Amino acid sequence: MTERKSPTAVLREGPRALSDEQVREIEDSALAEVLRVDIDDVIEYVHKDLKSLPDFTTLYRKYLKQRWDVYDLDFSQDKIDWHEKMTEAERESFIAIASGFHHGERQVEIELPVFMIGASEEEKLHIAAQIEDEARHTVFFDRFYREVVGLKGDSIMDILDASFPWVSETFVAPFGLLAYQADELRRNPYDERARVRYGTNYFLWIEGVLALSVMKVTLSYARWRGFLPAYYTGFTATCRDESRHVQGGMRYLQDAVRKDPAMISEIHDTLRTILSLSGVLSRRVAYQPLGWSDEEVRLLFYQQLRRKLNDVGIDIPPDIEERLQRIKPVLAGG
Amino acid sequence: MRPPDFFSKQWADSVRDALAAGPTAQTRAGKLQEYWDFFERIRSTYEASWALGCRDLPPQLSSGPAYLLVQWAGGTVSDCQIIGPDDPPPTSSAHGGLPPPVPPGPSPFKASYVLGMDYRDWKALHEGYDAQRTVMYRKILLEHGDLLEFFKGIYFFVECLAVIGTVPASYPEPPA
16 A cells, blocks of 8 residues: 555546556455555456456355455554544545445345346356345445444344434435345246346346446555555455456346347346436535545446446446436435 | 324324424525525425335324325325325335325325334434434334435435424323
8 A cells, every 4th residue: 555646546547458467466465465455456357358258156156265254354454544634524435424324235245135036056156146245345345444443232133223324315225225125036937027127226227337436445545645554455355346246246237138138228228217316416425535536436427337238238228328427426325 | 282193193193393484494404505506496486296114103193004195286285184094005106116006996106105113213303313214223114115216316305304303293102
């Protein structure tokens, strides 16, 4: 974490190729070495394989190599940074963004099991691994809020209750929808159309757009300022996990559309609902203390969605394209 | 004065008045104007109906599951009534979801969206549990109706659910 480039430095660079050495560093770093990995490289890495997506067994093997122990992180320096070095404005912005992730991780953990029922055997391995990842990410935020921010509680839900006041009212759009889509699958787990709608919200929107964008905002801030080393390490490792989730999710959607081209309408209809709710904010969050402007965050969201649609080969009609231009950030992820 | 019983006709009348009045000034002050503009835009064109069920009303209140039917038209509530256990259960008039079984006897009434919640969760909502989490934690569930269409109005629905939760009512303890 010696580099001090601006958080938004790569925003206007567009896609770039990673060297073999950079890919090796991302894929093979043990948890203690993740602090050296550049978050911009990890986000670029998410997109590296989108044009030729890996199969689910390959993703499962990567999981076995890359899983990390959330209890190995030492948050003592983060606590000093949080209370003694960060400004009040930085803390307020950071927590407003991180709380969406705290709750988002919990939501994607508990809503994923029903999707496994209708999956292929290979995909089941990948989803089982993903559920374990999401549980670990939930614990990561639980530890961060207890040990760094200082929230008190006996249980995981106590800490979720304590951070909920920072969660925006618009959080219910992607995560309420996911909860109801999971219930739809609970009732009929083999309904392929329902699975594609669920996958569009979960893998494309929540993980591929919201999560990666929010990760970049807080992690590039931490790297820029040289603060919160355990948060940077754990959340960058989380981002590496997300790369497998996004690649697996895009693989699922791509296969579903190749098998039945009519499925594209399910993706479009889901995006129409999501985007109809994404043009409104209920709270103003100041990104400036973290080195971002509102317009740069909006551009980041747009780029994240556009790249995935392009790379996976999902065409969108003009009405969705028009809605895309009006996206406003939901500060959440999972 | 004792408030009306939960899921009584008097309570439904109070719910109608509260929904017509909308969120309080205090609630509105806590969120951006653009959010309320969106809320008003949905409300002004909303023509759907909700059948909000309570699956397990205590025997003091009802002999079985009942629904609060809320019909929206012209930017306000055009109908708000209790559909009791002796009435045919609601069906969804929208496409999507699983079609409910058609019971014998008189024609069931139709609602765009049929939702269900347990008594304890209705009571928790009344005692201040957050309406957004009531949806997100699947305490209230969409049982029939088009999910993607329903969610286009989700901010409107959540704010209305919060309003319903504030309407005074008596919630008797169910027998042990």
